[in-house]
Amino acid sequence: DTRSQTAGSSQPAETSASDAAEAAAPVANFFVMPVTGDIIKVFSDTELQYSETYKDMRLHTGVDIAADIGTKVKSAGDGTVTDVYMDPLWGSTVVIDHGKGVVAYYAGLNNTPTVSEGEVVAPGTQLGDVGQIPCEAADQPHLHLAIKQDGQWVSPLALMGLEKESD
Numbered sequence: 001d002t003r004s005q006t007a008g009s010s011q012p013a014e015t016s017a018s019d020a021a022e023a024a025a026p027v028a029n030f031f032v033m034p035v036t037g038d039i040i041k042v043f044s045d046t047e048l049q050y051s052e053t054y055k056d057m058r059l060h061t062g063v064d065i066a067a068d069i070g071t072k073v074k075s076a077g078d079g080t081v082t083d084v085y086m087d088p089l090w091g092s093t094v095v096i097d098h099g100k101g102v103v104a105y106y107a108g109l110n111n112t113p114t115v116s117e118g119e120v121v122a123p124g125t126q127l128g129d130v131g132q133i134p135c136e137a138a139d140q141p142h143l144h145l146a147i148k149q150d151g152q153w154v155s156p157l158a159l160m161g162l163e164k165e166s167d
Contacts (some may be wrong), residue, residue, distance in 0.1 A: 031077045031160040032123045034106060035047045035130065036065035044157040054136035061145030061153040062105070069141045071130045073106055075121040076145070078162060084113050089135040090144060094127045101150040102159065108133035108144045 021111055041049060041064035048057035067073075079098040087093050089105035094115060097103050109128035115121060147156045157163035 006069070008085055026144050030075060031162070033065070034076050034127075034145060034161070035065050035071050037071075037142070039148055040064045040066045040140060040142055042164060043153075043157065051136070052107065053136055062107070062138065062144045063096040063156045064136065064144055066140055067130045068140045069130055069132075070110070071125045071143075071144055073109055074122060075106075075125045076104060077123050077154075079104075079121060080113045081117055081119045081121060084115065086111070091131055091133045092128065096127075098123060102166055103148045104156070105146040105148075106143065108136070108142065134147045 014049075019121045040061055043063050044060050046059075047062045050056075051058050054058045059165070075096060077098045079096040081094060082097045082103070083093075085093055085095075087107065090105075091114060092109040093105055094109060094110055094113050095103060096103050106127055108131055110131035113128035114126050115128070121127070130141055133139075133144055136142070136144065147159055149152055149159060155163060162163040
């Protein structure tokens with residue numbers, strides 16, 4: 001098997017029917033939207049999108065969900081907070097390992113997130129409030145949600161089973 005292993009995980013030498021059912025289970029127990037609002041910029045790792053802040057075209061490896069400054073931001077699923085930091089481009093960011101190789105980055109929070117590194121969270125646990133995102137400052141206030149699965153950026157909405165089918 002050439003797939004990369006997630007740190008701290010191990011694969012059993014043999015699998016049973018219950019192991020196979022576990023592998024097919026959703027990543028988290030269930031997903032909730034971290035904020036309620038319109039999607040103002042979708043995930044795209046192949047098509048360039050216009051950046052109002054930089055006045056150019058670039059990839060967008062997350063999804064932007066409109067929300068007023070101060071809106072509570074919730075964990076989209078269960079997991080463990082692996083990092084809380086201030087990023088010069090993305091603002092205050094909380095990183096959650098949701099299991100099975102899925103790591104979510106909740107960027108653009110207020111300066112004082114309400115969770116700490118090592119904390120175990122459930123879906124809907126408050127992480128902080130919507131704040132500022134320096135690299136998307138010209139856009140309306142929003143949460144930038146980005147997710148990696150097995151080290152690769154993926155569409156947060158597709159992973160959560162919330163992406164609308166395109167016509």
